[in-house]
Amino acid sequence: MNKIIKTLKVLAIYVIIIGYIVVALFPVLWIVFNSFRTLAEIFSTKLNLEITPTLKNYIEVLFIFQGGAFLKDIFNSFAIASLSTLVVMLMALPAGYAFSRFEIKYKENLMFFILTTRMAPPVAFALPLYVMYTRLGLIDTHVGMVLIYTFFNIAFAVWLSKSFFDEVPVEVEEAAMVDGCTRVHTFFKIALPLASRGLIATALLSFILTWNEFFWAVILTRGNARTFPVSLTGFVGAPRLRYDLMTAASTIGIIIPITLAIILRKYLVRGFTFGIIKG
């Protein structure tokens, strides 16, 4: 009897967890599924799972709709996310290392000060930055976007890389320095390689966050430097309701963040919590 209750309990737990995962994944599957359907199937007015597999939505969104503007936006996203990640890491790696290793005055305060810039509501910076960007001619430029995303990512990148440098044993570095290595040498030859997995995860996460970012892209781009999330507004924003194009574009756009996230899954929770919590 006891055994039956126990089996039932385990079964119930599985049903709940799997049920939840189905709900969590359904919207993603629905988008991908619909991206291969015909217009009539997508706009069906009753429950209907028919599919006549087609690539028409993809071809139209990539090459035909507005002369292939979406493809250009995807390239923009890629270029802007890569470049800003590079700039972020060039600044965050030395800073994270310094915060991890050196005795710096007001270290805690400085670290928290950096973090508050990320926790503050972006709209507070948006108005003055919009005026500044307009005056400097940075609106809708790639340089402007790389700069804003560097700001957007720098705080968590510093925190996260500090937490990864913290895990490199100090003794290894001390030994190297006793052997005559300079501090700069130790950083490149010992700390960087030993913390490399976590640091790569930091860079990938910075890429994902930039790739997905919407608020700044809406405010600061028009067409030239427009990124993928803003591209979507052209399909479903009034007066258009092109769910056929939206599903195909979305499917293309979410491949990169999902793939990268699965690669860095071990570090993801830590990344999303700025490295404050290890997970």
Added chain:
Amino acid sequence: MKFKSTPISLKYAPILPVLVFILAFAIFPLAYAIVLSLQNLVLIRPGEATFVGLRNYVYALTEPRFLMALARTFYYSFLSVTGSFLLGLALALLMHREIKGKSIFKILLIIPMVITPAVVGYTFKFMMDTSIGVINHIISYCGLPRISFLGDPVLAIHSIALVDIWQGTPLVLLILLAGLESLPKEPFEAALIDGARGLRLHLNITLPLLKPLMLFVILIRVMDTFRAFDLIYTMTAGGPGTSTEVLGFYIWRMGLSYFRISEAAAMAIIMFLIIQVFSLIFIKTIQRARGGAAA
């Protein structure tokens, strides 16, 4: 000892670029926002801006639409944080045991977390559509009347909160699960010997141990929901009427759609202060919960 002998220049040089960057992109804009909020600048109106004192703040705090947006933001944040927290906590407790396929479940849960919020917004707008949305197809298949999730002024904000719960829950779940898995074993063993089981074990042992982490998760979620913009913009654009205008969205509309920059700046400063006060209280509470240890 080596570390103390590091020259000052080498210690501070690596941090300097970060600080300069933050100065340029956070401190200077914030100072500029305060200046703007004391002027009467309208971007599309020619002519010099003049100082008007605290008029914009008085305007903001007496304007019903702003106050409504403020109240709505609290309400939306409350719904969304409570929903995702309770769901995430319950699922984390369920998953915290030996179950087959746990690592696969964890990988699958990452997916909703990292999907572009704009995609999430448009996907749910599509799925919640009254005539072509799959959720309504299922509802009507069950013989129930179709629901106007985003077209009804009362329902719309709740529908958006539901979507935010959908996207926010996996992070709560994964953080709390990681926390549960790293809790010390001893208190549990002792309690088991004392005969504590199930819910009582959780209430007496698990939850108190997990408290600092739970507070931290709530803090992250509050910050996240308080600056809601992407879902609002993509799903309803503040509508129907102004029924889903939350603070971030309304300030953006005021400043960059109506170009009333100065009034918007005053509102943004008010919002900034609310968040700062809130996060300060929260961080202090977390520190106290950890027994004074650094957060």
